[in-house]
Amino acid sequence: MKFIRHKTNINTVEDVFDIYFHESHYKPNDPLLFLVDLVHFFRPANPKTITALSIGSLLQYLENHPEKRVILKRYITDLVAQRKFSRMLSDIGILRDSDFMYEVKKRIFAKILPFQPAKNTLEFVLNQVFFRSTDPLWIARIPFEELQQLFEMIGFDSIYQSVDEDSVLSEVMDAMGMISQRMSGRAMETDVINMVPEYDDLESPFLAFENELNLMLHHIRNSSHHYVSSEDLHYKQLIILHKQCEEYVDKAFGNSSKFGISLKVNQSLLRIRQQLYRIKVLIQTLVVNKDSDKKNNSIHLLLRLIKYNCYKNNIRQLINESTQLISYEITQHTAKTGEHYITESKKEYFSMFKAAVGGGFIVGILCVIKLLLSKIDTSAFGHAFYYSLNYAIGFIAIFLLGFTLATKQPAMTAATLTKALESGMKKHSKNQNKHHSFAQLFARLFRSQFIAFVGNVFMAFPVALFGIWAIDTLFDYNIAFEKSSKLLNDLSPVTSAAVFHAAIAGVFLFLSGIISGNVSNKNKYNKVYYRIKEHPVLKQSLGITKTNAIARWFENNWPGVVSNGWFGVFLGSMASVGIFLGLNLDIRHITFASGNFALGLYGAEFFVDLPTIIWGIIGIGVIGFVNFMVSFSLSLGLAFRSRAIPLSELRFLFISTWMYFKSNPLAFFFPVNNK
Numbered sequence: 001m002k003f004i005r006h007k008t009n010i011n012t013v014e015d016v017f018d019i020y021f022h023e024s025h026y027k028p029n030d031p032l033l034f035l036v037d038l039v040h041f042f043r044p045a046n047p048k049t050i051t052a053l054s055i056g057s058l059l060q061y062l063e064n065h066p067e068k069r070v071i072l073k074r075y076i077t078d079l080v081a082q083r084k085f086s087r088m089l090s091d092i093g094i095l096r097d098s099d100f101m102y103e104v105k106k107r108i109f110a111k112i113l114p115f116q117p118a119k120n121t122l123e124f125v126l127n128q129v130f131f132r133s134t135d136p137l138w139i140a141r142i143p144f145e146e147l148q149q150l151f152e153m154i155g156f157d158s159i160y161q162s163v164d165e166d167s168v169l170s171e172v173m174d175a176m177g178m179i180s181q182r183m184s185g186r187a188m189e190t191d192v193i194n195m196v197p198e199y200d201d202l203e204s205p206f207l208a209f210e211n212e213l214n215l216m217l218h219h220i221r222n223s224s225h226h227y228v229s230s231e232d233l234h235y236k237q238l239i240i241l242h243k244q245c246e247e248y249v250d251k252a253f254g255n256s257s258k259f260g261i262s263l264k265v266n267q268s269l270l271r272i273r274q275q276l277y278r279i280k281v282l283i284q285t286l287v288v289n290k291d292s293d294k295k296n297n298s299i300h301l302l303l304r305l306i307k308y309n310c311y312k313n314n315i316r317q318l319i320n321e322s323t324q325l326i327s328y329e330i331t332q333h334t335a336k337t338g339e340h341y342i343t344e345s346k347k348e349y350f351s352m353f354k355a356a357v358g359g360g361f362i363v364g365i366l367c368v369i370k371l372l373l374s375k376i377d378t379s380a381f382g383h384a385f386y387y388s389l390n391y392a393i394g395f396i397a398i399f400l401l402g403f404t405l406a407t408k409q410p411a412m413t414a415a416t417l418t419k420a421l422e423s424g425m426k427k428h429s430k431n432q433n434k435h436h437s438f439a440q441l442f443a444r445l446f447r448s449q450f451i452a453f454v455g456n457v458f459m460a461f462p463v464a465l466f467g468i469w470a471i472d473t474l475f476d477y478n479i480a481f482e483k484s485s486k487l488l489n490d491l492s493p494v495t496s497a498a499v500f501h502a503a504i505a506g507v508f509l510f511l512s513g514i515i516s517g518n519v520s521n522k523n524k525y526n527k528v529y530y531r532i533k534e535h536p537v538l539k540q541s542l543g544i545t546k547t548n549a550i551a552r553w554f555e556n557n558w559p560g561v562v563s564n565g566w567f568g569v570f571l572g573s574m575a576s577v578g579i580f581l582g583l584n585l586d587i588r589h590i591t592f593a594s595g596n597f598a599l600g601l602y603g604a605e606f607f608v609d610l611p612t613i614i615w616g617i618i619g620i621g622v623i624g625f626v627n628f629m630v631s632f633s634l635s636l637g638l639a640f641r642s643r644a645i646p647l648s649e650l651r652f653l654f655i656s657t658w659m660y661f662k663s664n665p666l667a668f669f670f671p672v673n674n675k
Contacts (some may be wrong), residue, residue: 089175260525356455358403364463367595384576392568480603487600506630516563590624
């Protein structure tokens with residue numbers, strides 16, 4: 001925006017008044033320009049850094065020029081007279097739709113090209129004057145005593161003078177009535193009611209709240225003073241019912257662990273929660289216990305209007321609020337699954353080794369099959385399809401057979417660690433206790449991953465070597481001869497992008513964990529297990545016992561099948577995506593790296609120099625470490641966010657884990673007694 005202030009040197013409050021006012025007349029055609037420049041005069045360059053801001057110069061000027069006080073009052077009165085703002089209070093900053101992506105896109109577009117309301121609304125004035133998202137920050141730094149002094153000096157009336165149709169108080173009460181009606185309607189939707197079966201035989205607290213609110217508003221409109229005290233029976237009853245509405249929403253969110261929750265229902269509940277908070281704030285506007293409350297409530301109302309308007313397109317807050325519960329439900333599933341991947345006893349440790357050996361056996365076969373598929377003369381899309389099918393079938397087989405793929409677990413176990421930390425925060429008053437418990441659990445996780453690495457690597461290598469030897473023996477064809485140098489070079493962390501490609505694989509490991517949790521949540525919300533169990537056709541054709549078995553299998557295994565299938569698609573298609581984009585994109589996974597190392601050695605007929613072998617072995621270890629750290633870090637960050645644990649905790653966790661490693665390093669590799 002370009003205003004007169006860019007053309008005029010404004011150094012004092014007096015300059016602002018002199019530019020726009022001549023005696024008792026306002027000179028510019030646009031009545032907003034004076035207020036725009038007055039606000040800009042006090043607006044700091046960096047609002048986030050200031051701790052206090054005074055409008056003393058304005059107060060002093062008005063004190064010395066009483067005629068300007070009269071002009072200013074007339075100016076502001078004319079500026080805001082009969083401007084509607086009830087929709088601001090009922091709409092701004094509150095989700096308008098249960099469609100999350102629509103809300104995000106709408107706010108992004110509004111950031112680029114702000115919505116401009118009709119000129120006869122107060123929202124238009126605020127859009128033109130307080131158009132920066134940081135404005136509420138510096139306004140909040142103005143001492144409230146100075147705002148009170150300004151209010152008195154100009155001689156404004158409080159909002160309780162009238163309840164006429166165009167009065168401020170009437171606008172507030174209209175907004176409250178609108179919010180209560182919307183809450184009642186949204187709370188009565190089937191998807192929301194299904195989240196709180198405990199209320200099936202009870203009257204909706206939202207309907208009771210709406211009725212009580214209407215009674216109180218009617219009482220205020222017909223009373224002589226147009227407000228209530230905190231001792232008023234209507235007010236007390238309204239607060240009780242408001243608390244019951246909050247408990248209703250909390251119960252619905254709490255039941256998500258039992259019933260699951262969709263993003264649409266999550267958005268509906270969030271909208272009701274936002275509306276409950278908004279109407280709770282507005283109720284306080286109607287409460288006056290002493291005369292000073294009239295002035296203070298009037299000032300607070302204006303500050304809230306400015307704040308709501310500035311934050312109405314806040315995208316970060318929308319995403320944080322909308323995704324926290326969903327991420328919690330996803331990580332809840334992965335936390336339960338991750339408990340199976342953290343070993344404690346020697347028996348569990350060697351059971352993990354056996355499972356990893358089985359996983360390595362299948363991966364060794366997959367390495368040979370992929371090399372054969374690479375020889376098919378087809379497009380990049382064709383290779384992506386064949387590779388994805390190969391990987392997906394293999395990963396699903398590993399999952400269903402109960403085998404283990406190294407690095408697949410961190411995406412699950414991070415949530416388990418965070419869950420343990422969350423429990424520790426509730427149980428222990430001393431921080432070192434919860435951090436030490438986390439370090440011990442992390443040691444168990446790390447040694448579980450270590451033995452999984454060992455089992456995968458030491459089995460994938462000989463299986464892949466045997467496979468390529470068998471093909472060469474039977475068909476007299478060394479399938480890796482042309483690609484041997486590439487297979488070996490791709491393992492080197494110094495001559496190739498192995499580390500970067502390993503990080504990409506780590507991201508996909510993280511995403512597969514997200515998919516597993518999301519599928520589990522959706523199945524729970526859609527009652528898939530119960531639908532299969534009570535399917536009339538299945539019960540009649542297969543019998544109750546088999547139908548129940550199918551339902552149990554689906555409940556226990558389907559999330560894993562879907563996530564492993566997609567993990568295969570991610571890994572199989574990444575190289576083709578890189579070709580399409582012209583970028584060096586690919587994946588490196590420790591187990592496949594071991595199998596490819598065997599294929600590369602055989603393809604070169606074992607005539608390989610020592611540095612290549614050494615860098616290949618080092619590369620396998622580096623790839624595994626990067627796989628683990630990337631997937632684990634991303635999963636840990638999501639788990640922290642879902643449980644509202646501050647990231648500052650990471651520093652203490654790292655220190656505690658490092659201290660535990662120095663005192664007991666073997667615990668990170670072998671099962672030992674915790675100390």
